[in-house]
Amino acid sequence: MKTYFILIREPDGRTTVPSVEETRQHQLDWKFWIDNLVEKGHWQSGNSLTLGGKVMRPTPSGLAIYEDLYRINEQEIVGGYLLIKAMDFDQAVTLMQTCPVFDADGFVEIRETM
Structure with a gap:
């Protein structure tokens, strides 16, 4: 299996x-969904992220550190991450199709690890 x-x-x-x-229902949906991945051997790890953060970027005058610039267009945040196991990319996509984030107008980015 790949990660x-x-x-x-x-x-x-x-x-x-x-x-x-x-909020309570959304959390229960997540728990049920993750429990299903665990039961089928696809779950590896994952976590939510806090709302605070810093972004570090090189600039011509040195390293710049920005606070709270983790939002895109001041609307979208990176809320967390998951590591899942799947036979191939198609299976990873299939597993994610029922992710509760879609119920909250969210979306996912899926990348194979090296």
């Missing part, structure tokens, strides 16, 4: 705050 890195991208949760019940 695939999944980057979870989603709307910035501070712009549209879901209700307590919506």
